[in-house]
Amino acid sequence: MALATCMGAALVSCSDAGSGGAGPAAGRSSASPTADARLARLAQQAADTGSLGVIARVDSGDGKPVEIAQQAAWTEADYRIAADDRFRVGSNTKTLTATLVLQQVAEKKISLDDTVEKWLPGLVEGAEDATVRMLLNHTSGLGDFLLTPEFLPSLTGQEKRTWTPQELLAITPGQDPPAEPGETYSYSNANYEALGLILEKATGTSLAELIEKRITEPLGMEDSFLATSADWDAETAEEAGDETTGTQHVSGYEPNAERLRAILSGTVDLPEGVGFTGPERSEDTVDTSAVDPSWSWAAGGMVSTAQDWQRFLTALISGELLPEGQMKQMRTTVDAPEEGGGYGLGLMRVDTSCGTVWGHTGGLPGYSSEIYTDASGRHSVAVLTSTNFGIKDEKAATANKALVEAATCQMLGKPHPSQSPAG
Template structure:
């Protein structure tokens, strides 16, 4: 993987034994020998699980998609009286901005500041979209939507998000290597992938021009060859309902298979979950915690995820029969031009193989 450090690429075709490939850059091997079963921070793939929990509550009539955010979280979200749970879920059309790259939050994202953020604090720092949009007007991806959803879930059920994940998803499905991260620690006795990011100089060239990155400030962690930083010790707990799950390729594909085959939700809620709106910023259409992506070999469903040192694209067919996970041990690093081209070629090849089709000859090969 060009400029990316190690990369993990587990693959399941649906009609035979799982195909698992794990490769890494030579300079990372002394620190950790990557394996296909290593635990991995799956980032925003967590959103698919969060929405599953919400729709389970909708099916039980404990939450309505037409409820306002203000009903559940009075005073916490600006304009919450005009934002419904449906808009909070459906393709990020709430009108809320994102706290992720704000000056207040950037030091925590990079690990320069050791702070445990609470969801209410993150909602308080969430800016308006620029330019402002009304609820339902535009799909604009925001982690703040899912911080609010996690709080609604806890209020509706009376139990913590971590408890709900364990009781309703990971334990029933036998996902023994999956949990919601509450700090930077990795479980003792379990293998986990080590993530890397570009140093401050490389990072500045990758961040949007609107981001105020102080000169010389980058990710905190041990330095490695090629101007890379080990980010495995950066606390991801802030991502919570928006991206806090640690899992493995096998575990997550077990979840997607159960979801898409109808084991976790009634038919009515699955129909709601697959209702999409255009999301050009995300490269396809966005449903309720699911992305509908058009690949060179056809339509796939799933999500992407990114945290410091960890990027993932996990997809399945419409029935959950075939699935594929591409894990890359860098997030910002694959935004560099050559790495981005290579990564796209890898994902295209993996999704084509998952669907049992040859990659088109005019598709980039990286």
């Protein structure tokens, strides 16, 4: 159970020799060529220190985004990373799911005060009296199925099993320590599995269809879709009805069992041999691209690109997707220090060294991401990293954090942290 707890915590939030890949793209932000070059150096440093593959995209709102793709040299044998590659954005999906729910609230098909029991009778034990609002802001009283021994083998790829949302809710425990609905913030993927089911019941439409009709198609997000398997072949995507452009999908990596045990040694002692499954790669790493993410569904199942997701997030925050009343509700937060600030309805408020940003983080085996916009929705930043546990190592975490901070500050029009007078 300790292993599951440690892995679960890392996967629900990621805010914590040789040069490969491409440098900055031809577009430049209003920051300066010097700042752009420094951002590229930080991206390469992060890749070489443990992030392995990095995509950083900064849109300062002047029509000339900075796009950077860097990778550790040994990963080039698998693929050459590009700034427009498709990527598993994990829990950033929660912002999209919340947007769909709030659209239904605006249309009076769902109320934020509706109980779970009203929509899903007998399905969510222990949270019958929790409301839709509580599911959205993680105060429902539910724990997370990620932390259960039943699910852990699927999380690591040791067991190939297709989970339904109903099955995942059936193994979801209560919060530990126990909490009444509405009492305590506790991040849980189960909340969003329930919300996905509520959406489908309220609309009579599948979640994948809702996403396409309400979000990706209107916004022209051609490389974004809800994953139903770990097969990223473009032909397979076309057969599934996904309107993608055929761009490649980023390979994801994790430390092998021995190195994972060393990285987590200060937190938990892993049993011998426990770790992620996948083909062995260089530097005691395994390729986790074949680990099936479909279980994450409404909680984390979206595949997208940096540009596509920034397009969604800026459209949302600038008011294109929700009426003012629902947008206000979405940005009403509960305290969530572990997320760097507060948590609203599927939306994180993160207080950075250069100012407050809005967005979400994401983590799946082999993938972590941070995607934010400013309060106006005119500027945005995405940092996508092709490992999750690989950046839990202290040096790797430091390099990744420096990149995210610099990219966020550049998005906000502020100097990179080390360039400020106090830096």
